[in-house]
Amino acid sequence: MEGTNPIEMLNEEVPHLQASFDSAFLIEFGNTGFGITQYMAYAILVFIVVLAVVFGVGRKLTLVPNSKFVNMVEYGYQMVRNSIGEGTIGHGYKKHIPLLATLFFFILISNFIGLIPGAKAATGSLQINWALSIVAFVYFNYWGVKAHGGWGYIKSIAPSGLPLPMVPVIWVFEFVSLVIRVLTLAVRLYGNMFAGHMALGVFALFATSFLTATINGATVAFGGLSIVWLLFEIFMYALETLVAFLQAYVFTILTAVYISLATSSH
Amino acid sequence: METTIVLAALKLVGYGLGAIGPGIGIGIACYGACVGTARQPELAGRLFTNFIIGAALAEALALLGFVLVFIV
Numbered sequence: 001m002e003g004t005n006p007i008e009m010l011n012e013e014v015p016h017l018q019a020s021f022d023s024a025f026l027i028e029f030g031n032t033g034f035g036i037t038q039y040m041a042y043a044i045l046v047f048i049v050v051l052a053v054v055f056g057v058g059r060k061l062t063l064v065p066n067s068k069f070v071n072m073v074e075y076g077y078q079m080v081r082n083s084i085g086e087g088t089i090g091h092g093y094k095k096h097i098p099l100l101a102t103l104f105f106f107i108l109i110s111n112f113i114g115l116i117p118g119a120k121a122a123t124g125s126l127q128i129n130w131a132l133s134i135v136a137f138v139y140f141n142y143w144g145v146k147a148h149g150g151w152g153y154i155k156s157i158a159p160s161g162l163p164l165p166m167v168p169v170i171w172v173f174e175f176v177s178l179v180i181r182v183l184t185l186a187v188r189l190y191g192n193m194f195a196g197h198m199a200l201g202v203f204a205l206f207a208t209s210f211l212t213a214t215i216n217g218a219t220v221a222f223g224g225l226s227i228v229w230l231l232f233e234i235f236m237y238a239l240e241t242l243v244a245f246l247q248a249y250v251f252t253i254l255t256a257v258y259i260s261l262a263t264s265s266h
Numbered sequence: 267m268e269t270t271i272v273l274a275a276l277k278l279v280g281y282g283l284g285a286i287g288p289g290i291g292i293g294i295a296c297y298g299a300c301v302g303t304a305r306q307p308e309l310a311g312r313l314f315t316n317f318i319i320g321a322a323l324a325e326a327l328a329l330l331g332f333v334l335v336f337i338v
Contacts, residue, residue: 087311177326183333184326191332250318257319 004218009209017201021194023125039125046110046122054105080104080252088256089263096259099139103132104252107189111244114197115237123247124193126186133185136255144262153262181258185251192247196240203233277335284331291324 028035057073065071080101085093114121122128144153158171210226299317303310
């Protein structure tokens with residue numbers, strides 16, 4: 001009978017799901033190769049949301065917060081300042097807070113927008129994550145050079161107090177792990193968001209295709225399986241909500257750690 | 267055709283093998299952080315920060331494997 005094999009339906013549908021994650025152009029400016037992809041559109045949306053939240057809250061600041069929303073945003077900012085900034089960087093943390101808070105709120109709101117069914121997370125594309133991680137990379141190297149001077153920063157990559165013959169070897173290892181940070185920051189965020197949303201999509205497809213097979217006249221057992229997949233989907237959705245927050249937190253705290261490693265005197 | 271499928275499958279197997287080590291490493295790091303927090307709850311914040319750093323360093327290897335799947 002037509003449409004009673006859920007696996008066949010999945011084989012047809014999964015390529016569509018994969019295609020929906022492509023960063024193809026929504027609008028292309030002529031034939032120039034420049035344009036706006038869906039992820040760029042979502043990134044612009046995130047910019048607008050972040051600006052609206054921050055300006056909206058900034059206008060209503062009072063000594064004692066009197067609205068729940070203002071209090072919530074203040075709590076988020078305070079977490080970045082105290083737990084991430086002061087706890088990790090320590091002395092002289094205040095000048096780094098604007099960048100850390102911007103990164104945190106941008107990634108957090110972008111991840112949460114990605115959780116709305118049908119929407120995509122701007123951080124689910126590798127290109128936008130490259131941009132974010134290059135910002136963080138250039139920033140902590142800039143502050144490292146500013147704290148130690150150019151040659152001093154290059155020397156400070158290897159920890160001090162090593163026996164002299166070991167210094168070049170350790171320096172090379174530390175240098176590789178320093179350069180690779182730009183890659184790991186970007187790919188960690190991308191991998192978590194992309195894989196999570198892919199898993200959500202695949203579980204949703206499983207649930208729908210098993211349900212469709214039952215409606216088209218396959219065994220009722222498929223309907224039961226469909227409910228199991230739906231429960232999995234709800235569980236994954238809860239997990240993704242946690243991951244959305246955790247990845248924003250991890251990105252910010254790692255940037256703070258890299259800043260403190262670059263600026264601290266060993 | 268056959269070779270492409272085998273290559274694609276081997277990439278996935280390679281990534282799976284590459285994820286074993288970081289998985290064990292992050293597990294040990296999490297264990298250490300939990301035990302440390304249970305013994306000295308007032309250090310929880312710093313332990314968690316250190317756990318995140320250690321997990322990030324271990325995870326870098328798994329992420330390299332993830333990238334290699336795409337670029338090789």
